[in-house]
Amino acid sequence: MIPCTVADLEAADLDLLVIGGGIVGAGVALDAVTRGLRVGLVEADDWGGGRSGHTGTLVHGGLVDLPRIGVGAVAALRRERDLLLDRTAPHLVRRVPMLLPFHRGLPERLAVGAGLSVYDAAAFSFRQPGVLPGHRQLTRRAVRRLAPSLAMTDITGAAQFYEGQVDDARLTITVVRTAASYGTLALARTAVRRLLTVDGRVVGAELTDAAGASATVGARAVVLATGTELSRLLPGAQLGPDAPAGPDAPAGPGAPAEPGAESASGAGPTPDGRLAAPIAETVHLVLPRGRLRSSTGLVLRSDGRGEARALYVVPWGRHWIVGSTAAWVDPEQLLAELSRHLERPIGSESVESAYASPAPMGPDMGRAPSIHQPMPGLVLVRGSSLAGYRADAERAVDAAVLQLGGLHPRSVTHRVPLLGADGFNARWNQRHLLARQAGIPVLRMEHLLQRYGTETAVLVAAIEERPELREPLSGAEDYLVAEVWYAVAYEDATRLSDLLARRTRITRETWDGGVKAAPEVARLMAAELGWDPARRTAEIDGFVERAIAGRWQP
Ligand SMILES: Cc1cc2nc3c(=O)[nH]c(=O)nc-3n(C[C@H](O)[C@H](O)[C@H](O)COP(=O)(O)OP(=O)(O)OC[C@H]3O[C@@H](n4cnc5c(N)ncnc54)[C@H](O)[C@@H]3O)c2cc1C
Structure with a gap:
């Protein structure tokens, strides 16, 4: 992913700032950037660190919700589910x-x-x-x-x-990366503190990154896709007891996450x-x-x-x-x-x-998405499900485009394959051959193809250059060392928890919650990211402490 900083966002002349890097915010960024808008996307925690990384993993067509939402909504959901399976994400779903x-x-x-x-x-x-x-x-x-x-x-x-x-967190990071590949400036671990308004119109936001740097980012329109936190950023929203309320008061979920901190x-x-x-x-x-x-x-x-x-x-x-x-x-x-x-x-x-x-299922589960425009320059979107994210995003961008004068093209995301999807079916058919060429068992090749699609070629090329990447990961042998390298190099994993909980699902797939794998993963990440020994120890200690306390969120 192209590295981006708050300074880049500050300097950019954005049409749209999207707040919230769950599946819906990621989808909004992809929809908007592929219509020709200049887009920024910020997430307070890690990509998929909210509800989108903690679902039941079902990309469902709404069967259970049929009596509540009706045949029309179910038909639309099924169509979205089939798009993912057939065209936009056959490698992931x-x-x-x-x-x-x-x-x-x-x-x-x-x-x-x-x-x-x-x-x-x-x-x-x-x-x-x-x-x-x-x-x-x-x-x-x-x-x-x-x-x-x-x-x-x-x-x-x-x-x-x-x-x-689907692996929900993987779907989310893949949508973010696809949006970034079309030019979205995407920045995680950066919380929006408050929305900026001029003459009653939202014109941007004030945000703080992981290092504590603040910035003011201007945009012609803002989409709030912060899930359950939706209303907290609205000017004049009632804030918590320790936060002063009022149009100019800082709002939002609090400070950006500390290194290794968890949102749930x-x-x-x-x-x-x-x-x-x-x-x-x-x-x-x-x-x-x-x-x-x-x-x-x-x-x-x-x-x-x-x-x-x-x-x-x-x-x-x-x-x-x-x-x-x-x-x-x-x-x-x-x-x-x-x-x-x-x-x-x-x-x-x-x-x-x-x-x-991190949030309850809520009565909106499976319902139609809600789109609100409480004031000029601002669109609020609350998604309905993993299957429905693309259509939810399309509706939100339709609303934002109207706010921008309505001159931008219609959504094309139903025809935009996510990163790794294009050519996946052919590569899947070639998996035995590819496994032989890469010198790894077929099961490993299937594992890689179903996580990275055609991007697997990048991992295989790295394995050929650095044979140590071919090794199974100590403490979590379902994964290869190459996947740690890839997550750091391409998937914006900067904390031990990003890697163990979301780029891989080691925390939920191992009896020890990833404790055994943590030192080795930290060693590999330290080599890639240049962590000093103190940072490496802090990452491991913080992670293990939470895991042992039984409060770890996979
Ligand atoms: C228990 C549970 C199980 C579920 N199971 C399924 C399932 O099996 N299948 C299915 O289709 N759906 C399921 N869902 C529904 C699904 O999780 C949601 O529809 C979907 O994840 C909503 O995505 P989102 O992007 O709107 O929200 P989120 O994923 O919560 O994203 C919002 C993001 O905004 C960020 N944010 C908040 N405030 C700020 C700020 N001030 N600045 C910057 N960023 C901010 C948060 O950190 C968060 O990452 C489930 C939901 C729950 C709760």
Whole structure:
């Protein structure tokens, strides 16, 4: 990624300043820059450090939300999901089979079948065949064969359907990098303190970078894509007790992150074997794949607290991710709820890690995105889902373009492949050959292609030049040393936590939360970034301290 500083942003003559480097802000930057606007993008933490790096990883077409959001919204979401799978991010988004068991015999089978048929039909409403196969109904026997761990007591059959799945933080950094490749000035670890206004119009923002340097950045329009922090930056917003309110008062989520600081709380097994409760509201669990026997993901209905909810169990490499459509505060409760559906309950000792989103799921989950223009020069956008980010961004930029006089072209992002997507299918077909040429096992090549797409060529070229990069990473052998090098050189990883938690997902995929891998990764990062011994020690100590406290967020 082209390095950018606050001074670059200050000197730039920006059409649009985008605040918030989650999936929506990244999408807005990409949409705007590919329409010909001069764009700046700032993020207070790391790219994807907010909700976008802590999702359940499903790129869903809105099935669970069908009754709430209606067929039209579901059709639009499915179209976006299929675009990602087929055209813009086939290297990152892959299909995942999901199984929805029936418990009440024929009436339920008919009702759910009808809902799923509507869901399938929604894919065809745009006169294009669906990218994923339609649903099919399964007998009780087939359910037992596909998911032997399920308690079969009252299961009468199931529906099988397909969704997309993605490494959410990787999708976010890839959208940011794609936007940067078209000229967006993108700067992480830089918090916007307040919006600047002249005669009631927003004309830019005041921001502070990781080193504490402040700058005033002018822009003809500003898009706020700060997720749950949306309203806090509005002039006149009610601030926290220690911050003075008023139009000119500094606002925002606080100081930019310290090196290695985390934006989210987490949860993990404590020394007594119980799972520590997260501070934030919605938790996901990570289990070893072997602990739950199933060759498909699961959607399990769970009624309680007066609301219908669904648990989802999604395959994630050699692991499962367990989440819910409703907020679960307590990981133990989530585990107990999952166990209710299984032949053998799963104890907390089987949980590899748990992660919590820094913000609750919120009532907007799965709903249409909200776009507001509270004052001239300002657009607020709140996204709906991973699948919907591109369309949400398009609508936000449409609104911003109107504020700029309406002369810019329409969105083209439905035809802009993300970095690594162009030519991916051919490279995937050549993976055996590529693996032989690179001198690595085919499984490794598949791992690289599904994370970097055609950018894998950059890693392979580096491996050829520096054979030590071919080695598995000590403490997290699923990854290669080359991936640490690449994350630092190309993906704006500047802190140990950026690398262990988001460029890789080592924190959630290892029993120790990345503690074992931390010293080696820090050594490699120090060599690339020129850290002195004190900085290296501080990075490791800070990371390990949080991991051991059980408050680590993967
Ligand atoms: C528990 C949970 C599970 C979910 N699971 C799924 C799922 O499986 N599939 C799905 O499609 N969706 C899921 N979602 C929804 C999804 O996470 C959101 O729709 C999406 O991430 C929203 O992206 P965003 O960019 O709007 O917000 P965020 O990712 O939160 O980004 C906002 C960014 O703004 C930054 N920011 C805030 N203030 C400032 C400031 N002053 N200056 C600079 N930057 C600032 C923050 O640091 C943050 O990175 C889930 C949500 C939750 C909470």
